[in-house]
Amino acid sequence: MRTTPSRRPELFAAGAATVTVVLWASAFVSIRSAGEVYSPGALALGRLLSGVLALGLICLLRREGLPPRPAWRGIAISGLLWFGFYMVVLNWGEQQVDAGTAALVVNVGPILIALLGARLLGDALPPRLLAGMAVSFAGAVTVGLSMSGEGGSSLFGVVLCLLAAVAYAGGVVAQKPALAHASALQVTTFGCLVGAVLCLPFTGQLVREAAEAPASATLNMVYLGVFPTALAFTTWAYALARTTAGRMGATTYAVPALVVLMSWLALGEVPGLLTLAGGALCLAGVAVSRSRRRAAAVPAATPAATPDRGEPTAEPRQEDAGRV
Template sequence: MTVSNRAWAELGILSCVWAASFLATHAALAGLGPVTLVALRLGGAALALWAWIALRGLAGPRGLRAWAALAVMGLLNNAVPFFLITWGQQSIETGLAAILNASTALFGALVAALLLAEERLTLRRAAGVGVGFCGVIAAVGPGALSGLDPRSLGQLAVVGAALSYAFASVWARVRLSGLHPAAAAAGMTTCGALWTWPAALMLEGTPDLSLSAGAAAGTLWLALPGTAGAYLLYYRVLGMAGPANLMLVTMIIPPLAILIGAAVLGEALGPGAFLGMGLILAGLAIIDGRLAAWLRGRAGTRARG
């Protein structure tokens, strides 16, 4: 698929928005509990998306069947993973959270192969998943399960978020194929907020919104560009560049998040995190298939030469 310069530019913008969202989460957690932050993020994103739908004159989701599917999607794609990542970031670096979150595509390939008949786990994809999961183990550290301290639990929470995203992607393919992307995004963020707000009020009480400038900016970033804007941009890039090229976003986010965390927060990750990132990105490259195609092309060129 030929990708325009505009599509490449928007793919880069989407990568930057999502990479910066890890820093925004860190900033917002200075003033809010993790459940309240997720509730505010989803509530703000839902309001923004409904405003976009009204402005564009689009039809929203209709019928109990559609809303039931969106309720599951809001849980699997928003409430659960957003909470797990946010909770995990209380004890781990922003760059490490981004590295572990990149395993979403690995889990996605595995879950799709298990649940969808048309998604066979070919030898190439199996090799990519295997290499990538070695990267997850390297990034988390082999001792994480033996000593469940806050840091280990934070890392495992982000991996759990990636698994939740994987199940959500399969659910969306099976149940949400007929909805306009903006309507689906508005519906699932609304349902995600409805899942999250009762838990936030019960566990963390009425939120104190007298936030510092950094916490307020982080919360607004997560709700508006980081969720509402990112969903709209995601589906736009998907239409222009296709799903294979969109996987590049997953590969770009971790290095960007590491650079942002180092520049703004002075974070320094250990060698295991960088080894893990390399293996995860290698696994994604194998699954993507373009690396193998490029190597075959180079081999063919040398053979002809």
């Protein structure tokens, strides 16, 4: 079946969102490895610097200029909240709680995105989106409960993960208006730069830890910067510019299911039946949230009678002239 030109932007946005969730899921595997060597702030700074270098090179090749002035407010807020604060706090929180608790608390983020998007951006909250998010959140709770108890939890760690979820939601909602004035590449590049500047106080830690870290941990940190940050945040911004913040937030519920699969394949961590069931619920909820009601079938028009007695043929109505 040939794709109609009117549907191509929608398909491109869906493809960009898919790239994002796959790369963000892979980030959890890399963070697990690099986080054993690098402290939260140093890991965030190294990741962001790698991302800035990759994005800066692409901007030079594409001759992207500075973002227009109206975009800077959203870029600055998303850079502070999402690229900077979120990455440090999430790394820190995952050292205080087990993986299941972290996944459970952070997955409050998409719900906050939908609520903030409706309140601040005027986004609609259609029943299918709400239903899909409810199903996905139930799946995230299932995955979280099935993985809890594998490292202990603390109230401080839960608070850190909750702060990360709030920062994530605020960053996404702030980024959406900026995309009306600047390209996805510009918004991502300068947001990443703002986050890197915020993390500069961790430079000393990064230098000391990089000198002693094994090559595998450093390569994982660079991977985090180039792919889950530079590439995935750009494809995210591209897709976000073409849909609502709530629908994009709901899409990220596919990440827990993909993390379970990748951990199984890459780390040999065989998931239990409860974990698999939760992952299936996450994917089902994403499918529901991104589905749309079928348009009502338009009744076929009655064919006009063939003039065989010389009757005059009716002229097309004025409002139908543009459809001929």
